[in-house]
C-alpha cells in the first residue's frame with residue numbers, strides 16, 4: 001500500500017480521482033446509517049429480558065427485612081451493595097447504590113464539591129477557580145458536566161496505558177486550584193486504553209497542591225470485554241489508601257451497558273469518610289433509591305460470576321462489529337499514512353485519528369453519504385479538537401451489515417478528505 005503522505009503530485013491526483021469515484025458510488029446508494037452513540041443493540045438488551053419478570057410479591061424484602069416497595073434504604077439494599085461492592089472491588093459498606101445513571105452520580109458529586117466542598121478540603125470549590133484535568137480524547141459527557149458547573153478544563157494526552165502522567169503530575173504539583181481528574185480506567189471512552197498499574201500508582205501517590213484533590217474514577221466498562229478476556233485494572237481505593245490519600249478517589253460504575261441502558265443501577269464507592277459525606281448530602285436529595293430495580297438486578301445475576309458470564313454473551317454479539325470496523329479500516333486505509341486507529345479489547349468505541357485538519361471534513365462527507373458520525377471535536381472539552389483529527393466510532397448499536405456498510409463510507413470519506421488536504425499542499 002502506498003503511503004500517500006509521500007506520494008508525488010501525479011500519484012496523489014490519481015488516488016484522489018479513485019477515492020472520489022468510490023465515494024460518489026457509495027453516496028448514490030442513499031444510505032441512512034448511524035454510528036454516533038455508544039448504545040447497546042436490541043440483541044444485547046434482549047439478553048437481560050429476564051429482568052422484566054424476575055420479581056414476585058413474595059420476594060420484596062431485602063436481607064435486612066426492608067420492604068423494597070417502600071421508602072428508605074438510602075445507601076441501597078444490602079445484597080446490591082455486596083454484589084456491586086465485589087464488582088468494584090470494595091467492601092459493601094463503602095458502596096452507595098444510586099438510581100439509574102452513574103453520570104448523574106458524577107454530576108452530583110461534582111456539584112456538591114462546588115457547593116459544599118469535599119472531605120479534607122477548605123470549603124466549596126466554587127470561588128476557588130477550580131480546574132479539572134481531562135485526558136483527551138475523552139468522554140464528552142464528563143466535559144459537559146464541567147462546562148455546565150463552571151469548572152475550567154485543561155487537557156492532557158491519553159496514551160495506550162492511560163493519561164500522560166508527567167503532564168498530570170506537573171499540573172497538580174503547585175496549583176491548588178487543580179482539583180480533579182477524569183479517568184475511565186478500563187477500555188476508556190473512546191480510545192479503549194486500560195490504565196497500567198504504574199499509571200494508577202502515580203495517580204494515587206502524586207503530591208497535589210490541592211489538599212482535596214479528587215480522582216473521578218469512572219469504571220463504566222469494568223467487565224465489557226470483546227472476547228479475549230478482561231484487562232486488569234488497579235484497585236485505586238487500595239492504592240490511594242496505601243499512599244496516604246484514602247479520600248482521593250471517587251469510584252463510579254453502572255449496569256447501563258450490562259443490562260438496560262438507563263434502566264439499570266448506578267454505584268458510587270469511596271473511603272468511609274467520602275461515603276458518609278455523600279450519604280449526608282443524598283439525604284436531602286431523595287428518600288431513597290429504586291430498590292425494586294436493585295433487587296431485580298441482584299436476583300438476575302446472583303453473583304459476580306453471573307455478571308461475567310452475562311458479559312461473555314455481550315462480547316459474542318459485539319466483537320464481530322468491532323472486527324468489521326478494524327477490518328474495513330485496515331483494508332482501505334492500512335499503510336496509506338493518513339489514519340491511525342485503536343484496536344480496543346473492550347468497551348464501546350474505536351478512536352480514529354486522520355490527518356490534521358481533516359476530521360470535520362470526513363464527518364461532513366460521511367454525513368452527506370448518509371452515515372451519521374459523532375460531531376467533530378466531541379471527545380475534547382468545549383468540542384475543540386485542536387488538531388481537528390479525531391473521530392469516535394461507535395459500532396455497537398447498528399446491525400453488523402450496517403456497520404460494514406457504514407465503514408465503507410467512513411473509509412471513503414477519510415480518503416477523499418485527506419487527499420483533498422494533501423493535494424492542497
Ligand SMILES: Cc1ncc(COP(=O)(O)O)c(C=O)c1O
Pocket residue numbers: 038100101102103104139184189218220253254255256261262266
Ligand atoms: C465513560 C462513561 N461513563 C458513564 C456513562 C453513562 O453511564 P450511565 O448510563 O450509568 O449514566 C457512559 C455512557 O456512554 C460512559 O461512556
